[in-house]
Amino acid sequence: MRNFAPFDERLSVWTADTMKTLFGLGESDIKLGVSPTNNEKFGDYQCNAAMELTKVLKKAPRQIAQEFIDAAKRPDFVEKIDIAGPGFINFTLSNTALAEHIQSLESDPYLGVEQVGQGQTVIIDYSSPNVAKPMHIGHIRSTVIGNAIDRLYRFLGYKVIADNHLGDWGTQFGLMMVGFRSFVDEEALAKAPVEELERVYVASYNQSKEDPSWREKAKSELVKLQQGDPENRALWERFIKLSIEEFNTIYDRLDVKFDLYRGESFYNDRLPKIIQSLENKGLATESDGALIVDLEEEGMPVCIVRKSDGGYNYATTDLATVEARIEEFSPERIVYVTDERQQLHFKQFFTIAKKLGMKANLVHVWFGLMRLPEATFSTREGNVIKLAALLDEAEVRSLEMVKSSSPDMPEEQQKDLARAIGIGAIKYTDLSQNPQSLVTFTWEKALNMEGNSGPYLQYAYARISSVSDKYATKYPDTHLDQYPITIEHELERRIAIKISRFPVAIRAAAENYRPNILADYLYDLAQIYSSFYQNVPFLKADEGIRESRIRLCRSTAAVLRQGLNLLGIETPERI
RNA sequence: GCCCCGGUAGCUCAGCUGGAUAGAGCAACGGACUUCUAAUCCGUAGGUCACAGGUUCGAAUCCUGUCCGGGGCACCA
Structure with a gap:
């Protein structure tokens, strides 16, 4: 050990x-x-x-x-x-053992967390928005929760491949093609590409409802695309390029990075082969013109793997994706982060993958749907809140607070700080709840900056940082390690105990795919620290005690910084 | 009809692989800024853990049933 x-x-x-x-x-x-x-x-x-x-x-x-x-x-x-x-x-x-333990962690970059993932690869499939549709607040959960899991597994030593499995293939592209050629406003496209693409799609969809010839045209354009027609192919590629560019501005703001952007289309060539193996193994049967896999023995409804018109379903694409991922990366595990509506789909396709002999642990991490207080939101209802708008609002609100609390700070720095705080607030709100519970979106909650919130944790961190710097300025020649950590005060003890439990929180959060376990832990630590800060003197304490407390502060800071980093939340040195 | 989730303080949520008096935040009320950053801290008040049975030395937590809410169940993903 x-x-x-x-x-x-x-x-x-x-x-x-x-x-x-x-x-x-x-x-x-x-x-x-x-x-x-x-x-x-x-x-x-x-x-x-x-x-x-x-x-x-x-x-x-x-x-x-x-x-x-x-x-x-x-x-x-x-x-x-x-x-x-x-x-x-x-x-x-014993207080001595506790103190020694905390001291030993000072030189450990992993703060006591064991590298259990060494030599293993995990693919995490998250965010995965559809091309040509703007990201709305419903997408934040997959993105933020997926990213936290991504970071947690990396921290545990796993080789993580973050894969954004874009929805870039499907029947909607026929309508997109014809709609684009008739309706697109190039100016609007330049300004807000995805919004314009969506507008085009909706216009085309509406047209198709009244105009059968339009529908026919869309169908034939889709077939041409699928057969590799160069012109349609180019247009389709443009849709993807524009979409990814715009998604990336959001990912940049959220500090989310992917290793791969492989959409569904990437696996198209493998689809016939999947069908072939299903048939070879006697797993697939014809039914009403479609090819299905019967899962009655497993207590599930049938799964369609090829439609009666010969087209493939997402189950087939997902199977092909697993196969390709195993061939290329030999992952120990593939983790999918999506909302709860896809539970049955994943159960079905995991079962089929197993029957096909695909060797990787397949894990579906699902989270509760985001809804508005009035109702579940949907594009149809028109009550969609765009993700970009949410991020904007967060930055605006935190900028106000920064300006009033740090009026002398240069404007650039204020903005940067406001960004870190605003985005931190949004991420924390999502990450601090049990992923599986149903989430009701309210602006008030999403942008909460007080109490159990992202900014509370950032504030605790900034205070430590400030104290720590003041100490360094006041006692430039003192070497902290010449003074041992001593644990006398009740609050010192509580902090030390809490710090020693960091690895437990990390492991539990990662193993259960529940970042809220880490968020809870960090909040507890920050709370204890805030109490410590408010009630116990550091810089004014006697020599020896002073140094011990500063060391405890710095250990707390290290845990907060690492922990928040794993949640994808920045830790500014000053707030 | 079947399946999956949820129902915990006025509100938003933790706790759920069984453990000792069920915890936070917000809102309410009362205190603390000449002092290391008040986005903070200290205190008060607030609960039939949806309901009914069962298992257990012990149940918010496990099992069964009921009620309420959300979602899913063959050619969308």
Whole structure:
């Protein structure tokens, strides 16, 4: 085990080993490890095994706990062990061990987090908007949650391939072609390309409803595109290029980067082969002219892999995509981040992929739909809020605050700061909720800058940074490492404990694909720190205590900076 | 009809792989800026964890049923 192993791990291994030996236990479901206490008065960690062991050992829980304590040789990082309530075994860490642990983390760029992903590749498929449709607030979840998962896995040592699987193929392009040639306004296209493309699409769609010949024309243009007609191909490529350019301005603002932009069309050539293997394995059957895979045994409805008109479905494209990804990257895992409506689709196509013998763990991370207080929003209802507008508003609002709180700051810097804060606020709102819960969008919540919010965390960080710099200016010749960290004050202790639990939060957030676990953790840490900051002097403390506290501050800052970075939230040095 | 989610303080949400008195933020009320940044801190008040059963030493958490809300269920993705 590494030096920096979190106390939870070390304690759990120890309690489990000790109990197994002492009581002659074999493997069982009973959890012999420890978990954090939910109240400080019970110590730092608790083990609940004694209560569960009564069945096996036929002894009273408190007696079991007592026997454990009597027999166990307590590790040196544990200050005291006691029994409480019906048989809880509570552990209190020694302040010295805590202090040493925090000191040892100062030189660890990973802050105690183990590189569990070494040598493994993970593909994360997220954001994935449709070409020629503007991104609206519904897209922020896939983008921001996907990006946080991306960053978390990289931090754990995985080789991550972030793939933006654009919706760049489909029947809508027939309408786009004919619509574009008749309706496009080149000026508008230059100004807001995707908006104009969408307008063209809607106009063309409306025309098709009344005009059968228009519909026919669209169909034949689509066929021409699919057959590789150079002119249509060029136009289609232009749609994609314009869309990606515009998406990229949003990704830049959100500080989101992809390794690949491979749309659905990238896998077109492989589709017939997928159908072929489905047929070869006897998985596909004809039904009403379409080719389907029967999934009744798995308790799911049939999955269409080829339409009666010969066209392919997205299930087929997704299968081809997996196949191609395995050939090229041999990923240990492929993670898809989409909204909840696609659960059935992913279940179906994961099942088929398995039947085809595709070897990669396929994971669908889904999140609840974003809705407006009045109703679910939809393009049809016309109650769509554009993502760009949301980002603009965030920056405007935070700029106001920056101007009033830092009037002397140069304007460029104010703007830059406002951007970091505004975007941080939006990201944090999304990331701090359980992804699977249904989200009701309100401006107030999305742009919250007080209390449990992105700016609260950034503010805590900026305060540390400021204190830390003031210390350096005031005591330029002092070497902090000549003064040990000492833990005396209750708040110092709480901070140290919290910092030591960073790896647990990271692992839980990554393994469960739930960035909100990390967001919660960081908020707790910032809260404890803010209390510390407000109630305990640093610079005015006596020599020794002063340095110890500054070191604690800097450790807190390191965790906040790294943690927020993993959520994709910037940490300005001054706010 | 079947399947998947959600229902926790006035509002927005954590907690859900069972543990000790259910937590935050906002809103309300009362305090703290000559002091390391008040986007802050300290305190008060606020709960039949939708409802009913069950499992358990112990249930917001697991199981069953009911009600309410969202989503999905063959040629859109």
